[in-house]
Amino acid sequence: MSPATPPRVEARRSRLVRPLAVLAALVTLVGLAAAPSSAADGDVTVVVNSDGTATYTSHVATALTVKRSATEGGTEVDNFALAGNATVSKPLGATTKCWAAYDVSTPVDGGCVVPAMAPNATGTYYRLPDPTRFLDTRSGSGVPLGQGGTRSVQVGGVSGIPSTGVSAIVANLTATKTSTAGYMTLYPSGVSRPTASSLNFPSGWTGANLVTVPIGADGKVVVYNDTGSAHAILDVLGWYAADDTVRGAKGIGAQFQSTVSGDPERLYDSRDDEAGAYVDGDVFVWHDEWDTSADADAVEAYALNITAVGATKAGVLSAWSGETEDPPNASSVNYLPGVAAPNMTVVPSGRQSTLETGFAIANATTGTGSVHIIVDQVGYYIKSNDGGFRFRPLSTPTRILDTRTGKGLSGQFGPASARTLNATSVTTPDSYYVVGNTTGVLPTLNTYLTIWSGENARPTASNLNVTPKRTRAAGTIAPLKFTEGTGVLSFAIYNNAGKMHVLFDAAGTLELVPPTLDTPPPLARTTGTQREVATTTAPGSERFDTRPVRSTSSRY
Structure with missing residues (x-):
């Protein structure tokens, strides 16, 4: 990809809040009725229909002419008459997604809409x-x-x-x-x-x-x-x-959707729990409550970073949907005494009630051992064709950071230091995340790395926890920051303590689908068709039980 990013990307990223906390508003415009794409004066509103058409409605008595183009202010592709207070439906495509309404030769309204996505x-x-x-x-x-x-x-x-x-x-x-x-x-x-x-x-x-x-x-x-x-x-x-x-x-499978902030978010840390560390047989259960059963149906999986810390004996953590009494015969995190053990995992969503989804994590510890559990959420996987983030693989894993050789960044990360990695070499204009592997090489102290977009304040979350003189890796979904003017896509890396070299190997990206608009439609929140808090295509997640359900006697 060339250093200069196409102007359409700058337009999208400057107006569409990243990392897409308002994605559900955009999704509402994709094949779902009722989200107008009009200027503030409201002379004309446009609704995208699931049959591939758009309906244009005039709210003035004067007859208008609507001209359509592929980009806002672009070359006219077609035009049609729109009588006063009338409604007209027209086929909608990539070359006709932008429109401008004229009273004779005077422009009175305009905008762009998202064409409906074919399955x-x-x-x-x-x-x-x-x-x-x-x-x-x-x-x-x-x-x-x-x-x-x-x-x-x-x-x-x-x-x-x-x-x-x-x-x-x-x-x-x-x-x-x-x-x-x-x-x-x-x-x-x-x-x-x-x-x-x-x-x-x-x-x-x-x-x-x-x-x-x-x-x-x-x-x-x-x-x-x-x-x-x-x-x-x-x-x-x-x-x-x-x-x-x-x-x-x-x-159709599931699409990745971000947290509210777009960066990793801490769900739980048992070090802050009055119940203390987890012993053998303890189970942590997480609940999400959604607005409708259809919203809950759409939640396919949770993307999580799970970390075991402060273990007194060896053991394993197993994450699963929680719908069965016992977890499957596969571990999510293996841990040893005194060694922080992180791992990213994609956990199937469990249906806990009509409106509730969640997951569970079981601890199995040798003898009388105990361990603390930290859970950070990276995002969700949502089953929908309406719009979201989809995986684009690289031909093979590609190293984009090796501070030992100066690739990407040069020299060790120091204590309490944050640095920015340019990831443009493995991205496209529609990339919002890089999927890969982060490695911490021979740290001098107990420490952790946090990876986030750099657009927001550094989150209280960790991607990789390491101990002195031990090289360790962790799967990573790194959210990207877009820099206007240069078109650079990057993410931030923070090291908490001591010094260490850091590597990052990219396997692919998560791309925004449907493709970028030259100018995104206005994302008004007063129409009644968009949620105030949007995390997924099933927006409005309410964490109603931040205290986990605990059991020392049984799995459930």
Whole structure:
């Protein structure tokens, strides 16, 4: 992408609050009736219909002429007469989305609207019913991956994942019984192994990291182990559609939607909970309440960062929908005594009542051990074709930051320092998030990294928690900031304490769909068709129970 960003992007980003806290207002205009796109004087209002037309209504007695174009103030494509106080419906497309109403030669009103989106599954996310194990080198021959060893894993056409039409998988990669410190890389088959790491580990360790990775043309991914020997486990959570061919069999998947701020938001920290740390068998339950049952139906999954801190014994945290008594046989976070253990995960949404969705996290600790749990929300996955963020894969994981070599930024992060990374090299004009992997290399102190857009104040949330002299990675959905004038898309990284080098490997982006308007329609909030608080296509989330339900005697 060239350094100069097309003017249409500047227009969109300057007028549409980023990271799209008002997305639901935009969504209302996409194929749903009742959101006018008119100037403040209201001489003409325009409503987009689900059949691909737009209805233009005059509110003045004078006959008007409506001229339409692809851009605001652009070359006229067509025109039609609009009688006083009359209504006219016309086919709507990309070249006719902007309009201007004239009283003879005097312009009286105008604007742009979003054409209705035809159903299309491209870039949407499909979760598997439960995390599904595709590889466990401890099984069968029981031979671990040796130094420089690889293992190909067939994912396309297996366990409900289509054999074609899949761009990438979302999976937990776990290393166990590691003989020395090292790393693993998960990458698509059929390409050269990239300069990227998916999971970093010390000797004698068990731990996991969430990885989004493109799949090869043959439906396979490859696991590579760099140093020593280690067993590898691959649990797949879901997959992204490469094109619309999967829609016939699978329908339209889910789209990513941001939190209210667009940046990660802290939901819970048991260190602030009077009930204290979690012991074996304790369960944390989160609730969201929505306006309607249809809104609740649309919530497919939660994108979360889950961190275990202050553990006194080894254990695991398992996140799941909470709809069954016990979690599935797959861990979300593996932790050791005194070592902070983060992991990002995509958790299926559980239906708790007609209007409620949520999720649960179970703790299993050795003996009398205990652990604190921190939960930060990155966003939701919403099942809808109306508009949102969809995944665009890169051909292979791509390193855009390595402070050791000066790629992206140069030199270690110092204490209490925030720096901005230019991510334009892997984005498009419609990118709002970069999906990838963040690695902290050999920190000098206990610390954490926070990644956010940089448009807002730094959130009280962490993406990666690390301990001294241990290199660790965490899956990341990094929200992007747009800088007008330069067109740069970037995100901010904050290190809390000590010094360390930082890496970032990008797997793809989340793109705004429908495509950008040259000038967005006005987002008035007085029409009764838009929510005051918009987080998703099912906007208006109310967190009605910020205190978790706790149990020390049973899972539920």
